[in-house]
Amino acid sequence: MADDTSIIGKARPRIDGPAKVTGAARYPSDEPAPGAVWAFLVTSAIARGKVKSFDLDEAKAVPGVLDILTHWNVGGDAKPPAPTSKGKPTTTLESDRIWHDGQIIAVVVAETYEAAREAANRVHVDYDEEKPSATFGSPGAQEEKREPGDHEDPKIGDPEKAFGAAPVKIDQRYETPTQHHNPMELFTTTCFWQGDKLTIYEPSQFVYGLKNNVAKQLGIDPAKVTVVSRFTGGAFGSKGGTTARTAWIAVAARRLKRPVKLVATRDQGFTIATYRAETRHRLRLGADANGRLTALIHEGWELTSRPSQYNVSGTESTARIYACPNVETAVNLVHADRNTPGFMRAPPDTPYMFPLESAMDELAYALKMDPVELRRLNDAPKDPINGLPWSSRSLMKCYDAAAERFGWKQRNPVPGAMRDGDWKIGWGCATAAYPSNIAPCGATVRLDGDKASIGLAGQDLGTGAYTVIAMTAAQALKLPVENVSVELGHTDLPAASLAAGSSHTASICHAVAAACDKVNAKRAQGETGVIEETAANVPNGLPDSAMDKINHGQMAISRGFGRKDCTAYAFGAHFIEVRVHGRTGEIRTPRMVSAFASGTIINPLTAYSQYMGGMIWGISAALFEKTEIDLRAARYTNDNLADYLIPVNADAPEIDVLLVPEEDNAVNPMGIKGIGEIGIVGVNAAVANAVFHATGRRIRRLPIRIEDMV
Amino acid sequence: MRSFAYDKAGDAPSAVAAGGQYLAGGTTLVDLMKLDVMQPAHVVDINGLDKQYGEIEAGKDALRLGALVRMAEAAEHPAILRDYPVIAQSLRQAASPQIRNMASLGGNVLQRTRCTYFRDPSWKACNKRAPGSGCAAMDGVNRRHAVLGVSDQCIATYPGDFAVALAALDAQVEILGTSGKHRLPFGELHRLPGTTPHIETSLSAGDLITGFTVPAAPWLRRSLYLKIRDREAYDFALASAAVALDLDKDRRVRAARIGLGGVATVPWRAQEAEKALTGKIIDETAAQSAADAAFADATTREGNGFKTELGKRTLVRALLQAAAMEV
Numbered sequence A: 001m002a003d004d005t006s007i008i009g010k011a012r013p014r015i016d017g018p019a020k021v022t023g024a025a026r027y028p029s030d031e032p033a034p035g036a037v038w039a040f041l042v043t044s045a046i047a048r049g050k051v052k053s054f055d056l057d058e059a060k061a062v063p064g065v066l067d068i069l070t071h072w073n074v075g076g077d078a079k080p081p082a083p084t085s086k087g088k089p090t091t092t093l094e095s096d097r098i099w100h101d102g103q104i105i106a107v108v109v110a111e112t113y114e115a116a117r118e119a120a121n122r123v124h125v126d127y128d129e130e131k132p133s134a135t136f137g138s139p140g141a142q143e144e145k146r147e148p149g150d151h152e153d154p155k156i157g158d159p160e161k162a163f164g165a166a167p168v169k170i171d172q173r174y175e176t177p178t179q180h181h182n183p184m185e186l187f188t189t190t191c192f193w194q195g196d197k198l199t200i201y202e203p204s205q206f207v208y209g210l211k212n213n214v215a216k217q218l219g220i221d222p223a224k225v226t227v228v229s230r231f232t233g234g235a236f237g238s239k240g241g242t243t244a245r246t247a248w249i250a251v252a253a254r255r256l257k258r259p260v261k262l263v264a265t266r267d268q269g270f271t272i273a274t275y276r277a278e279t280r281h282r283l284r285l286g287a288d289a290n291g292r293l294t295a296l297i298h299e300g301w302e303l304t305s306r307p308s309q310y311n312v313s314g315t316e317s318t319a320r321i322y323a324c325p326n327v328e329t330a331v332n333l334v335h336a337d338r339n340t341p342g343f344m345r346a347p348p349d350t351p352y353m354f355p356l357e358s359a360m361d362e363l364a365y366a367l368k369m370d371p372v373e374l375r376r377l378n379d380a381p382k383d384p385i386n387g388l389p390w391s392s393r394s395l396m397k398c399y400d401a402a403a404e405r406f407g408w409k410q411r412n413p414v415p416g417a418m419r420d421g422d423w424k425i426g427w428g429c430a431t432a433a434y435p436s437n438i439a440p441c442g443a444t445v446r447l448d449g450d451k452a453s454i455g456l457a458g459q460d461l462g463t464g465a466y467t468v469i470a471m472t473a474a475q476a477l478k479l480p481v482e483n484v485s486v487e488l489g490h491t492d493l494p495a496a497s498l499a500a501g502s503s504h505t506a507s508i509c510h511a512v513a514a515a516c517d518k519v520n521a522k523r524a525q526g527e528t529g530v531i532e533e534t535a536a537n538v539p540n541g542l543p544d545s546a547m548d549k550i551n552h553g554q555m556a557i558s559r560g561f562g563r564k565d566c567t568a569y570a571f572g573a574h575f576i577e578v579r580v581h582g583r584t585g586e587i588r589t590p591r592m593v594s595a596f597a598s599g600t601i602i603n604p605l606t607a608y609s610q611y612m613g614g615m616i617w618g619i620s621a622a623l624f625e626k627t628e629i630d631l632r633a634a635r636y637t638n639d640n641l642a643d644y645l646i647p648v649n650a651d652a653p654e655i656d657v658l659l660v661p662e663e664d665n666a667v668n669p670m671g672i673k674g675i676g677e678i679g680i681v682g683v684n685a686a687v688a689n690a691v692f693h694a695t696g697r698r699i700r701r702l703p704i705r706i707e708d709m710v
Numbered sequence B: 001m002r003s004f005a006y007d008k009a010g011d012a013p014s015a016v017a018a019g020g021q022y023l024a025g026g027t028t029l030v031d032l033m034k035l036d037v038m039q040p041a042h043v044v045d046i047n048g049l050d051k052q053y054g055e056i057e058a059g060k061d062a063l064r065l066g067a068l069v070r071m072a073e074a075a076e077h078p079a080i081l082r083d084y085p086v087i088a089q090s091l092r093q094a095a096s097p098q099i100r101n102m103a104s105l106g107g108n109v110l111q112r113t114r115c116t117y118f119r120d121p122s123w124k125a126c127n128k129r130a131p132g133s134g135c136a137a138m139d140g141v142n143r144r145h146a147v148l149g150v151s152d153q154c155i156a157t158y159p160g161d162f163a164v165a166l167a168a169l170d171a172q173v174e175i176l177g178t179s180g181k182h183r184l185p186f187g188e189l190h191r192l193p194g195t196t197p198h199i200e201t202s203l204s205a206g207d208l209i210t211g212f213t214v215p216a217a218p219w220l221r222r223s224l225y226l227k228i229r230d231r232e233a234y235d236f237a238l239a240s241a242a243v244a245l246d247l248d249k250d251r252r253v254r255a256a257r258i259g260l261g262g263v264a265t266v267p268w269r270a271q272e273a274e275k276a277l278t279g280k281i282i283d284e285t286a287a288q289s290a291a292d293a294a295f296a297d298a299t300t301r302e303g304n305g306f307k308t309e310l311g312k313r314t315l316v317r318a319l320l321q322a323a324a325m326e327v
């Protein structure tokens, strides 16, 4: 841990900060591509059916139009990208089939962006429309049980019996809405060919994944494909998987023998990439008269596209947060005529912790207990499902630190008892938890005198990865951080896995440390001059072949709840104040305090930002964000940032983050647990619990809006 | 966006004669052109006329605002802040600082609805965009739609704030047209959707708004704009109220002026509510009966049922807040 000479653990501004604020940082669409022409997507205006025909005459007549790709002329030129889950992907230009609203059905290429856009608006499409299913409960939506495989369904004891016998019970249904990531940087792709070699500039969380996937789609050798994504302007999961657009831009570039650049619009981003699907839950909690949990039964429903089995199954976490001897979980999929969902910040835990942490609050009220004390009573000494020890668990330390800072002691628990003039005040809390994951990763370190350069194909999504890598290397090589340069996001560099699941810092730092160890060993042997070493780190519990998977763009990861030696999670606690206007019902969140313990914190400054961003996003998920769906048409209607609301500064005036020190010697050698996602987990429930405390209204469907209050 | 011809107006008469689509701040127009909702063939940039139409004159008898005054300028103007608080507040709570710096008052009152079906031409049914095509919002996502002044052809909300204050305050619009200058009571500028939701104003082709006059009045000092919205800033109103009260020493209402926003198809003047208040001592009961009168004819759809109650509560709160002002 941090001592005086330590670099790790001391707050440090981003090493890439100056490049970002001066505009020197090259995001993929900034990469020069001399002679590039512009693509604009045409997307479907219906959610289900077929393209009967296109009338392209008017579009082709727009001056500067070079090519229009449709299933007529390029249908066979690319296959759909491999899905990230079981089932099949939806298709785009491969056929006339329309699976969802806003599906790519044509690509217009022109000399200028403006011409491409105008021509796209002049493409006339004749559809064979079929009646679509929009969501849960829509006629034609198909429900199926999600069988175990990619996800397990934890079960222990006899939950039905225990629930039946419990003197205190909660049995409720909860709902979370559709949400879209909307990273500031749009979905862009630039492709060009040099002979049979393809270069792709595209913001990505996994350049090796993109490279291998697109190669397969186009039927070419992956060795011929280079992917570059040096900087990514926010991703949150949306840039993790390969989406359909990339291969079509590559096809367009091949047809025209010129670089082709696409910057999809904000509204297109809602349907050409992924999103967080709406979920429903039934949650049952049984407790004895003292508040000890005796039964926990959690059943979830998740929406997905017609052909895909994508699901997040957050029950794998909700089953093991609290000590409970009788647990059962199940997850169901509902297929509708929608695009396939995908990862979005804390994909399983954001929706699934909402019912659990709401129900815990409801249970506390049923028991007339303080909600913090209810959590203390049920704090799990070991993983309740498999009996393994925790790598470390500081949940109650987080509760105590945040409660103290928040002033929780002053709370009058009676709903509606706290007021300030016309405003009703509510205080709520909830648990945050996120599994500590780590993936295989390679890295190269080059030492030249007192200067080091590090290279790996990891990603900085705006999280601060450049900086933690430089800090790790500086510490290992005993150099000032200023003497370390870092290169990321290029498939010529050693492979790193998908930057997701809060695994990236752990994955990349261990690889960098391993490569530095090799350099140091050479130094110790007296080697001088330039020393260059490449190393890979394969986390404990994964086979050595796991690194091959990453090299081939596939997933390999050690999950915090799938280990043989221990169960590894980061924990935290949220406290939030809401104010609800007694007359007009606006809900405001003047202050929030959260504490987190996530093992080794390499850079407290960027960690703070990650936590804070997660917390604000949690407020957003509780009160603002919802993608509206026209139920008749199965189409999104608020696909822009004026109508898809996210908090502004005034909605999050005071966000207080406490970093609770934690040493974890079991999770991995450096003790890194990951911080990217835990900040958002549970905030939605903390807000709902605070709204209940303010008003006596228990809202179990998100987002909580003014109409729930008047 | 489609190709268009662009001209800079050198003087007002030639701008009017050009008969094109005026471009002021562009924050509505350019947006809708990019979305392919508006497809003007000829755009006439009037920003060069700001010498003539960019002045604020706070006189004894009236406040005069040039059409090219930027929202931010009017919102921060000391005399407006002091003597016309409802106007300053309606502007200050609108949009974002960046937009307020760009956007003109003339363009502001003519901003178009935020109905998401209107703003996306891939939806076929929109009587406002394509007359006779139907209304997708009627049985669609209509949480933000209007409950007052609606027709069976269109329920789109007029989204602006400033115009709600102007509607309440008996303002006049100054217009320069092909046949010269004329003035119009502000309440006659916007038209109810009726059977022609695509005709939004009573302006004729070429009509240029040159400014607004707000007559000085005893109720202006006790005036405010209350805007209720999902988030704290940078959001359109779910419900808003522009209120101005003239009270005697017994707190009896000599005169009231009330405008409503976020709930109606046009900037809404609530005359029934004004009548209900006049002569009453201002209190919760009086405010409530005024609010009931204002929303007596409200017509709701599936998603916006809450707006009637929210609109009433907004008005009650605004009236009581205005009554409590120290003037």
Ligand SMILES: Cc1cc2nc3c(=O)[nH]c(=O)nc-3n(C[C@H](O)[C@H](O)[C@H](O)COP(=O)(O)OP(=O)(O)OC[C@H]3O[C@@H](n4cnc5c(N)ncnc54)[C@H](O)[C@@H]3O)c2cc1C
Residues within 6 Å of the ligand: A642, B021, B022, B023, B024, B025, B026, B027, B028, B029, B030, B031, B046, B067, B071, B093, B094, B095, B096, B099, B102, B103, B104, B105, B106, B107, B108, B109, B110, B111, B159, B160, B161, B162, B207, B208, B209, B210, B234, B235, B236, B237
């Ligand atoms: C994200 C966002 C949020 C917003 N939030 C709010 C809000 O909360 N409250 C609010 O009130 N507004 C809001 N607005 C709307 C904004 O205030 C208007 O877009 C702006 O005031 C329009 O002014 P402009 O000068 O940019 O008009 P322009 O876009 O230039 O013009 C608008 C229309 O008026 C016509 N026009 C302009 N000037 C004249 C004239 N002098 N005579 C005749 N015709 C003319 C134009 O031809 C065009 O049809 C928001 C806008 C955006 C984009």
Ligand code: SF4
Residues within 6 Å of the ligand: B113, B115, B116, B117, B118, B125, B126, B127, B128, B129, B134, B135, B136, B137, B138, B153, B154, B155, B156, B197
């Ligand atoms: S409410 Fe009006 S603007 Fe909206 S879809 Fe209907 S007709 Fe069009």
